[in-house]
Amino acid sequence: MANPYLAGFESKSDILAASEKFWNPDKTRFWQSVDVPLVIGKREGYVLTDVNGHELIDVHLNGGTYNLGHRNPDVIAALTDALQYFDIGNHHFPSPSRTALAVKLLKLSGKPFERVAYATSGSEAIDLAIKSARYATKRRRIISIRKAYHGHTGLAVATGDERFSQLFLADRPEEFVQAPFNDLDAMQAALKAEPTAAVIMETIPATYGFPLPASGYLAEIRRMCDETGTLYIADEVQTGLMRSGALWAVSRQDVRPDILVTSKGLGGGIYPFGALLLTKQASGWLEQDGFAHMSTFSGSEVGCYVANAVLDLTTRPETVANVQAIIARFATGLAGIHSRHADWFVGIRQEGLIIGLEFATAEGAKPVMRELYRRGVWAIFSTLDPRVLQFKPGLLLQSGQVDDILQRLEDAITASSPF
Numbered sequence: 001m002a003n004p005y006l007a008g009f010e011s012k013s014d015i016l017a018a019s020e021k022f023w024n025p026d027k028t029r030f031w032q033s034v035d036v037p038l039v040i041g042k043r044e045g046y047v048l049t050d051v052n053g054h055e056l057i058d059v060h061l062n063g064g065t066y067n068l069g070h071r072n073p074d075v076i077a078a079l080t081d082a083l084q085y086f087d088i089g090n091h092h093f094p095s096p097s098r099t100a101l102a103v104k105l106l107k108l109s110g111k112p113f114e115r116v117a118y119a120t121s122g123s124e125a126i127d128l129a130i131k132s133a134r135y136a137t138k139r140r141r142i143i144s145i146r147k148a149y150h151g152h153t154g155l156a157v158a159t160g161d162e163r164f165s166q167l168f169l170a171d172r173p174e175e176f177v178q179a180p181f182n183d184l185d186a187m188q189a190a191l192k193a194e195p196t197a198a199v200i201m202e203t204i205p206a207t208y209g210f211p212l213p214a215s216g217y218l219a220e221i222r223r224m225c226d227e228t229g230t231l232y233i234a235d236e237v238q239t240g241l242m243r244s245g246a247l248w249a250v251s252r253q254d255v256r257p258d259i260l261v262t263s264k265g266l267g268g269g270i271y272p273f274g275a276l277l278l279t280k281q282a283s284g285w286l287e288q289d290g291f292a293h294m295s296t297f298s299g300s301e302v303g304c305y306v307a308n309a310v311l312d313l314t315t316r317p318e319t320v321a322n323v324q325a326i327i328a329r330f331a332t333g334l335a336g337i338h339s340r341h342a343d344w345f346v347g348i349r350q351e352g353l354i355i356g357l358e359f360a361t362a363e364g365a366k367p368v369m370r371e372l373y374r375r376g377v378w379a380i381f382s383t384l385d386p387r388v389l390q391f392k393p394g395l396l397l398q399s400g401q402v403d404d405i406l407q408r409l410e411d412a413i414t415a416s417s418p419f
Helices: 012-023 025-033 073-083 096-109 122-137 154-158 184-193 217-228 249-253 284-288 301-315 317-340 365-374 399-416
Strands: 040-044 047-050 055-058 115-119 142-145 176-179 198-202 231-235 259-262 274-278 345-351 354-359 388-391
Touching: 012 025, 055 399, 073 301, 096 115, 096 274, 096 301, 115 122, 122 154, 122 198, 122 231, 122 259, 122 274, 122 284, 142 184, 176 184, 184 217, 198 217, 217 231, 217 249, 301 317, 317 345, 317 354, 317 399, 354 365, 365 388, 365 399
Parallel strands: 142 176, 142 198, 198 231, 231 259
Antiparallel strands: 040 047, 047 055, 115 274, 259 274, 345 354, 354 388
């Protein structure tokens, strides 16, 4: 029987050569240049296996896509069961599964949300969030955070870092303005400069290396938005679904946004899925013209079954208790490693299982990433601040796995240290 992980190719070297030629030459070359020539074959739980056999514990999780692990059997069962009866459905018509998922999301999240809209990805959901805010306020201007990342589609990419927006001629300073993170004076000046439809914020900016919001920062932005008639969009694509220790990280800041966006982990790594939680004001276009935004695959019926199972698994008491236990175990373990390697490993940014590890040089996370890869752990550097290693453990890890990861991390830090 042919190896299903090779998809007809003879070897890993053949895959890499074809990938460089026919798929994405720059990205393919990049990973080889930093000694991470990963071509994923078997994947199960939190373990990835390269097609050549190298095993890796995954603490990258594709930004939280695999919060519940790769190929979680309960999530696969939900999809398999749904496929006995359903397909994607028809986005024009009411659907029991689509409506039931909306009810569950609203019940779990509470006020002020009143309606749910669906998307196929975080980027698409961000686009719809911006359109919803513009409809509600009759304003065009959007304020985001410098070094933000909200995706790569048309409106989403315009809110992000110039590395991506300028490449596709999407930087439009008359409509998309940025303020530095944790700078209330800059945000206030931006809001007062002219009427604004929305402030869009990752609760903890992921691609920027998870800098944590200062005490009261997000609450004060909420107040400024209220004062200026501006909507607050919380991007929880990477920080939601219990990663912070709460279902939504923004709730730990005692902030209630007008729009909350979730995706990635909502599909359990099995089905592409995104959702927006909307206040009555933010969902106004749904009352006026429900055909104003259409997306054939959004709110897919089989996808709704997957997302429903993900929410059940994520919020069950056993998962919540496990998350709290491993949060504490990582906090203690990382503090110990930091105390022993403080000249190289200079800082820890942790909010639950949202963790950024800071190193002493401008691209310090890259050599640590390489040494972790050699030792069988996959974690990724922060694209917009490569001093910081993104470290995103899964929700269902067990205590022994946590200890194993921490030991491999310390070994990698020791091996990579220039001091």
